[in-house]
Amino acid sequence: MRRLLDRLYLWSGYLGALFIVAICVAMVGQSILREMGVRTGAVNDVVSWFCAAAAFFTMAHAFKHGDFVRVTLMLESASPANRRRLELVSLFIGSVATAYLAWSACLFTYESWEFNDMAQGMLPMPLWIPQLSFAFGAVLLWVAVVDELQLVLRGETPTFVRAVEERHAKGDFSSDI
Amino acid sequence: MTTLAIGGLLLFIMLLLLSGGVWIAMTLAICGWVGQAFFTSTQPGKNLFSAFWESNASWELAALPLFVWMGEILFRTKLSEEMFEGLRPWLNRIPGRLMHTTVLGCGIFGSVSGSSAATCATISKVALPELMKRGYDEKIALGSLATAGTLGILIPPSITMVVYAVAADASIIRIFLAGFLPGFLLMALFSGYIIWWSLRHPEKVPAADPPSTFMEKIKQSGNLIPCGALIVFVCWVLIAGYATATECAAYGVVGSLALALWSRSLTWENFWEGLMGTTRTSCMIMFILAGAAFLTKTMAFTGIPRELADWVNSMQLSPIALIAVLTVVYLILGTALDGISMIVLTSAVVLPMIQKAGFDLIWFGIFIVLLVEIAEVTPPVGFNLFVLQNMTGKDSNTIAKAAIPFFMCLVVCIVLITVFPQIVTYLPDVVMGADK
Numbered sequence: 001m002r003r004l005l006d007r008l009y010l011w012s013g014y015l016g017a018l019f020i021v022a023i024c025v026a027m028v029g030q031s032i033l034r035e036m037g038v039r040t041g042a043v044n045d046v047v048s049w050f051c052a053a054a055a056f057f058t059m060a061h062a063f064k065h066g067d068f069v070r071v072t073l074m075l076e077s078a079s080p081a082n083r084r085r086l087e088l089v090s091l092f093i094g095s096v097a098t099a100y101l102a103w104s105a106c107l108f109t110y111e112s113w114e115f116n117d118m119a120q121g122m123l124p125m126p127l128w129i130p131q132l133s134f135a136f137g138a139v140l141l142w143v144a145v146v147d148e149l150q151l152v153l154r155g156e157t158p159t160f161v162r163a164v165e166e167r168h169a170k171g172d173f174s175s176d177i
Numbered sequence: 178m179t180t181l182a183i184g185g186l187l188l189f190i191m192l193l194l195l196s197g198g199v200w201i202a203m204t205l206a207i208c209g210w211v212g213q214a215f216f217t218s219t220q221p222g223k224n225l226f227s228a229f230w231e232s233n234a235s236w237e238l239a240a241l242p243l244f245v246w247m248g249e250i251l252f253r254t255k256l257s258e259e260m261f262e263g264l265r266p267w268l269n270r271i272p273g274r275l276m277h278t279t280v281l282g283c284g285i286f287g288s289v290s291g292s293s294a295a296t297c298a299t300i301s302k303v304a305l306p307e308l309m310k311r312g313y314d315e316k317i318a319l320g321s322l323a324t325a326g327t328l329g330i331l332i333p334p335s336i337t338m339v340v341y342a343v344a345a346d347a348s349i350i351r352i353f354l355a356g357f358l359p360g361f362l363l364m365a366l367f368s369g370y371i372i373w374w375s376l377r378h379p380e381k382v383p384a385a386d387p388p389s390t391f392m393e394k395i396k397q398s399g400n401l402i403p404c405g406a407l408i409v410f411v412c413w414v415l416i417a418g419y420a421t422a423t424e425c426a427a428y429g430v431v432g433s434l435a436l437a438l439w440s441r442s443l444t445w446e447n448f449w450e451g452l453m454g455t456t457r458t459s460c461m462i463m464f465i466l467a468g469a470a471f472l473t474k475t476m477a478f479t480g481i482p483r484e485l486a487d488w489v490n491s492m493q494l495s496p497i498a499l500i501a502v503l504t505v506v507y508l509i510l511g512t513a514l515d516g517i518s519m520i521v522l523t524s525a526v527v528l529p530m531i532q533k534a535g536f537d538l539i540w541f542g543i544f545i546v547l548l549v550e551i552a553e554v555t556p557p558v559g560f561n562l563f564v565l566q567n568m569t570g571k572d573s574n575t576i577a578k579a580a581i582p583f584f585m586c587l588v589v590c591i592v593l594i595t596v597f598p599q600i601v602t603y604l605p606d607v608v609m610g611a612d613k
Contacts, residue, residue, distance in 0.1 A: 013453065013456060013457070014453075016456045016460060017452050017453055017455075017456040020242045020243075020246065020452065020455060020456055020459065021452070023239050023242065023243065023427070024243055024246070024427045024430050024431070027239070027243075027420075027423070027424045027426075027427035028424070028427045028428065028431060030424065031414075031419055031420045031421075031424045031427075031428075035419060044236045045236075047236050047239045048234045048235050048236040048238075048239060049234055050239065051233060051234060051235060051236070051238055051239040051242070051463075052230065052233040052234035052235075054242060054456065054459065054460070054463075055233045055459065055460045055463035055464065055467075056233065058456050058457060058459075058460035059460055059464060061456075061457065061460075062456075062457040062460040062461055062464075063200075065457055067457040067458060067460070067461045068200045068201075068202065068461055068464065069200070069201050069461060069465070069515055069517075069518055070195075070198050070199065070200045070201060071195045071196060071198060071201070071513050071514065072198060072558075073196070073513055073557060073558065074196050074197065074198060075198045086197055086198055087198070089197060090197060090198045090199045090200070093194070093199050093203070093207070094199065094200060094203055097203045097206060097207055098203070100210070100222075100225070101206070101225065101229070103222070104222040104223070104225045104226045105226060105229070107222065107226075108222070108223060108226040108227075109226075130234065131230060134226075134229065134230055134233075168563075168567055
C-alpha cells in the first residue's frame with residue numbers, strides 16, 4: 001500500500017511535468033504556425049487547460065515533497081511534543097479542507113458532464129474533459145493529506161518536513177523562490 | 178455584524194491558522210469559505226470549484242511555469258562561472274574591484290532568471306569562493322550577495338511580477354518593462370556603496386589581479402556571450418513580433434536548453450531534476466493563487482475591500498502616509514511570509530485601496546517587489562539569508578547584519594521611486610504608450 005501510494009503521487013507529478021513540457025511545445029508551435037499564416041486561436045484554450053492540469057496533477061506530489069509553503073516560525077520554536085500537536089492540528093484541518101475541495105471538484109466536474117457544458121473559446125470541447133485533471137488531482141491531494149495525518153498519528157515525522165530538511169542539508173534551494 | 182467586523186473576524190481566523198502552520202493556500206481558501214458560508218447567500222462549493230478552475234486554467238498564467246523552468250535550467254549550467262570570468266578583467270581599476278562582480282553578476286543573471294533565491298545561490302556559488310580566495314572582506318561580500326540576489330525578482334523576467342500581474346489583473350509586459358530602471362538604480366546604489374566603502378577602507382581591498390592587455394580583456398569577455406546571446410534572443414523574438422510576452426517564456430526555455438546543451442552541462446538527470454523542481458514550484462504558486470482567487474470571490478460578495486477603501490479614504494491620509502503605513506504592514510508581513518504569499522494574500526484588499534488613493538497599479542507592483550526584496554534579507558525568515566547560511570555555514574543573523582548597508586540601499590530606492598514615480602512609469606509609457 002505504501003509503495004503503491006508513493007508511486008501514485010510521483011507518477012501523477014510526472015504527468016504534471018509532461019503538461020509543462022506540452023505548454024512549452026504548444027507555445028513555440030503556435031508562434032511558428034502563426035508566422036506561416038495558420039489561425040491558432042484554439043491553442044490558447046488548450047494551453048490554459050494544460051496549465052491547470054500541470055498544477056492539479058502535481059498537488060499531491062508537491063505537498064508530500066514539502067513544497068507547499070506555510071509559516072514555520074511557531075512550529076520551529078515549539079518543543080517536539082508541541083510541534084507534533086501543531087502538525088496534527090494542521091493536518092486535521094488540512095484533511096477536512098482538502099476533502100471539501102475534492103468533493104466540490106468531483107461534484108461540479110460531474111455536473112459539467114451531466115449538463116454537457118462546452119468550452120466558450122475557439123475550441124468547442126466538453127469542459128468535463130480538462131476538468132477531470134482537477135477532480136483527479138484534488139482527490140489525490142486529499143489522499144496524500146490523510147496519508148500524512150495517519151503517519152504523524154503513528155508517531156512519524158511528516159514526510160514534507162523530512163524532505164525539506166534533506167534538501168536543504170544537500171544545499172539544494174532550487175525549489176525555493 | 179458590520180462589514181468591517183466580518184473583515185476583522187476573517188483576518189483573525191487567517192492569522193490564527195497561518196501562525197499555527199496550516200498551509201497558506203488552504204488558509205486562504207478556508208477564510209474564503211467561512212466568509213461565504215456564514216455571511217453571504219451564495220453556494221461556497223460551486224464558487225470554490227470555479228475559483229480554482231478559472232484561476233489555474235489561464236493562458237497568462239502558463240508563462241509562470243516556463244519562467245520557473247528557465248531559471249532551473251540555467252541554475253544547472255556553467256553560466257555563473259563564465260560570467261565571473263567575463264566580468265573580472267574590467268573591474269580592476271574601480272574601487273572595490275572584484276567585489277562588484279556580486280552586484281553585476283546578480284544583475285545580469287537576474288535578467289535571465291525570475292527568482293531571487295536562485296540568483297543568490299547561482300552567483301554566490303562562484304563569486305564567494307573566488308572573492309575569499311583573493312582576500313576580499315567577507316562581510317561586504319556576504320551582505321552584497323544576499324541583497325543583490327534579490328535583483329532576480331526586480332529585473333525581468335520575474336516570477337514575483339508574473340504573480341502580481343495575475344493577482345492585480347495588470348499587463349505582464351508592462352510591469353516587466355517597469356522593472357528595468359529601478360533595477361539599474363538599485364545596482365548603481367549597491368555599487369556606489371561598495372565604492373564608498375572601499376575608498377574609506379583601502380587597506381581591506383586586496384591588490385588587483387595582474388593587469389591584462391585590452392585584447393585579453395576582450396577575449397575573456399567572450400565568456401559573457403552565452404548569457405548575452407540568450408537575453409538578445411528572447412528580446413528579439415519579442416520585439417520582432419514573433420512571440421507575445423507569454424510565448425517569450427517558451428522561447429526563453431528553448432534558448433536556455435540550447436545554451437545548456439552547447440556548454441555540455443545538460444544531462445538527462447539534470448533535465449529531469451530541473452523539470453520536476455519546476456513542476457512542484459509552479460504547482461505551489463498556482464495552488465496559492467487558486468486559494469486566493471476563492472478568497473477574492475468572498476471579498477467581492479461581502480464588499481469588505483470597498484468598505485475598507487472607503488474607510489481609509491475617509492481618514493484623509495495623504496498618499497505618502499498611506500504608502501508609509503503599507504510599508505510598515507509589508508515589513509511586518511515579510512518577517513513571516515514569503516514574497517508570493519505576501520502579494521497574493523494582500524492583493525484583494527490592498528489593491529482597491531491603492532487605486533482609490535490614485536496610485537498606478539504598475540508602480541505599486543514595483544513598490545511591492547522592492548518590499549519583497551527587503552523581506553528576503555530580513556530575519557527571521559529572509560530567504561536569501563537562509564541560502565547563504567547554508568552555503569557558508571555562517572549564522573543567518575551575522576549575514577543579516579552584514580546586509581544592513583545594502584538593506585539601506587533598498588530603502589533609499591523605495592524612497593526614490595516614491596518621490597519620482599517616473600523612474601518606474603517612464604519605460605512602459607515610452608515603449609507601450611501611456612496607460613489609459
